[in-house]
Amino acid sequence: MPVWQQLYDELKDYGFMVFAVAMESRGPEAARSWIEAAKTAYVSVIDADHRLADLYNMVNVPEAVWIDETGRIVRPTEVAGSGDYFRKMDRVTRTLPEEGKVMRETMRKHYMDALRDWVKNGTESQYAFDKGAARAHVRKQTEDVALAHCWFRLGRHLHGTGKIEEAEAALAEASRLHPDSWNIWRQMGDMKLDGKPNPDFWARVDQLGSRRYYDKIDMPGMP
Amino acid sequence: MVTLLTERGRYEAAGNTEGESLWLPAIALSMATGWELKPEGFCRDDICVPLPRGREGEFTRGDEVDAARLFRHAAQPLAASRDKSVWSFGTSAQIRSNALDSLKAPDIGLPDLAGKVHRISDHRGKKIFLSTWASW
Numbered sequence: 236m237p238v239w240q241q242l243y244d245e246l247k248d249y250g251f252m253v254f255a256v257a258m259e260s261r262g263p264e265a266a267r268s269w270i271e272a273a274k275t276a277y278v279s280v281i282d283a284d285h286r287l288a289d290l291y292n293m294v295n296v297p298e299a300v301w302i303d304e305t306g307r308i309v310r311p312t313e314v315a316g317s318g319d320y321f322r323k324m325d326r327v328t329r330t331l332p333e334e335g336k337v338m339r340e341t342m343r344k345h346y347m348d349a350l351r352d353w354v355k356n357g358t359e360s361q362y363a364f365d366k367g368a369a370r371a372h373v374r375k376q377t378e379d380v381a382l383a384h385c386w387f388r389l390g391r392h393l394h395g396t397g398k399i400e401e402a403e404a405a406l407a408e409a410s411r412l413h414p415d416s417w418n419i420w421r422q423m424g425d426m427k428l429d430g431k432p433n434p435d436f437w438a439r440v441d442q443l444g445s446r447r448y449y450d451k452i453d454m455p456g457m458p
Numbered sequence: 459m460v461t462l463l464t465e466r467g468r469y470e471a472a473g474n475t476e477g478e479s480l481w482l483p484a485i486a487l488s489m490a491t492g493w494e495l496k497p498e499g500f501c502r503d504d505i506c507v508p509l510p511r512g513r514e515g516e517f518t519r520g521d522e523v524d525a526a527r528l529f530r531h532a533a534q535p536l537a538a539s540r541d542k543s544v545w546s547f548g549t550s551a552q553i554r555s556n557a558l559d560s561l562k563a564p565d566i567g568l569p570d571l572a573g574k575v576h577r578i579s580d581h582r583g584k585k586i587f588l589s590t591w592a593s594w
Contacts, residue, residue, distance in 0.1 A: 239587075239589065242587075249585070250583065250584045250585060251584055251585050251586075251587070252581045252584045252585070252586050252587070253586075253587045253589065254576070254578055254581065254586050254587065254588045254589070255589050255590075255591065256568060256588070256589070256590045256591075257590075257591055257592060257593070258590055258591075258592045259592060259593060263569075263571050265593050265594075266571075266592075266593055267571055269593060270571055271571075278570070278576045278581070279570060279571070280568035280569060280570050280576050281568065281569055281570070281571070282568050282590075284463075286465055286566055286568070287566060287568070287588075287590065288590075289465065289548070289549070289554075290465070290554070290557075290564040290566055291558070291564065291588075292554065292558065293590060296590045296591050296592045297589055297590055297591050298589070298590050299587060299588060299589040299590070300563065300588040300589075301585070301586070301587060301588075302563040302578070302585070302586040302588055303585055304582070304583050304584060304585060305582070306562060306563050306579065306582055307561050307562065307563065308558070308561045308562075308563050311558065315589050315590075350587060353585070354585050357585075366561060369561055370559055370561065373555070373558045373559060375555065376551035376554050376555045376558075377551050378533075378535065378550060378551045378552075380551060381535045381548050381549060381550050381551040381554060382535040382537070382548065384535070384548055385535045385536060385537040385546045385547070385548035386537045386546070388463045388546045388548075389463060389537045389538070389539065389544060389546035392461070392463055392468070392544060392546070393539060393544065398539075401539065401540060405537070405539075408537075418592075421592070421594050422592070422594060424594070425592075425593075425594035430593070430594070433594075
């Protein structure tokens with residue numbers, strides 16, 4: 236987030252806004268210390284029901300969408316500069332090996348530089364998709380995914396009203412219907428564990444095998 | 459009373475559940491979901507799903523509509539709590555996909571830490587980097 240603040244400061248005079256959404260079903264308190272520490276001048280909001288994930292077919296964080304001055308999507312939902320290098324992290328010390336650190340910096344910097352380029356150059360930027368390419372990059376939604384968002388919303392509400400066992404069953408149903416959503420699975424764990432780290436996280440990541448955790452970012456020059 | 463959860467928020471409505479049916483005042487369903495009965499069918503925005511001819515009466519009684527039956531008929535996702543006191547209404551993948559394929563950024567209003575609601579469309583005229591994060 237300090238990165239986003241820096242970016243906003245740098246680009247706001249070009250007609251630019253960061254609209255940052257915290258997916259936090261435990262409510263604003265779960266996000267407060269992070270937002271206050273970042274001293275955000277851009278828009279920073281809380282999405283307890285993951286409504287944005289439903290509207291924009293999001294499955295992970297950080298993901299982002301680039302929207303132009305007219306409200307047109309020029310880059311649909313995609314991973315915002317992260318990659319699977321994190322899977323080689325030392326799981327005890329939570330540190331990356333050297334090559335992982337290099338990859339993290341390379342990807343982050345490339346993504347942010349691409350965003351700068353688009354803000355300054357608009358449709359001339361090689362990173363802004365034309366309409367056909369933008370459409371081709373919209374993730375396909377299924378009816379199971381749409382139903383998963385319904386169950387997620389129900390589970391979140393039941394959790395808030397103290398019906399914990401039924402809430403957890405509803406959230407589990409959401410995750411069963413939409414197994415690709417790390418947002419649903421991780422948020423479900425976060426609610427169950429009241430913010431404590433999920434001991435099952437790495438096992439679920441390992442189950443991916445050769446499949447990716449973060450989808451590849453289809454952008455010129457991105458590793 | 460039943461609680462309705464929709465993409466617009468949370469609503470309380472005078473409703474009755476009977477078996478697989480959820481009878482609601484038509485106006486309550488329309489306020490909560492945007493779906494309403496019109497002569498041409500069950501409609502939201504520019505989408506209308508015709509009712510089966512000759513069976514229109516099964517979906518309405520007086521000022522009430524069977525919201526659950528209408529949603530199932532229109533192939534819209536729906537989930538309910540075990541005691542049927544809370545109903546979560548969703549939007550089909552087909553409608554979502556069509557919206558995204560239009561490339562018009564779906565609008566949404568969300569609260570900041572102080573509870574003030576910000577809409578994406580408040581910033582029309584600027585380039586927007588719409589990004590997500592989480593503490594977990």
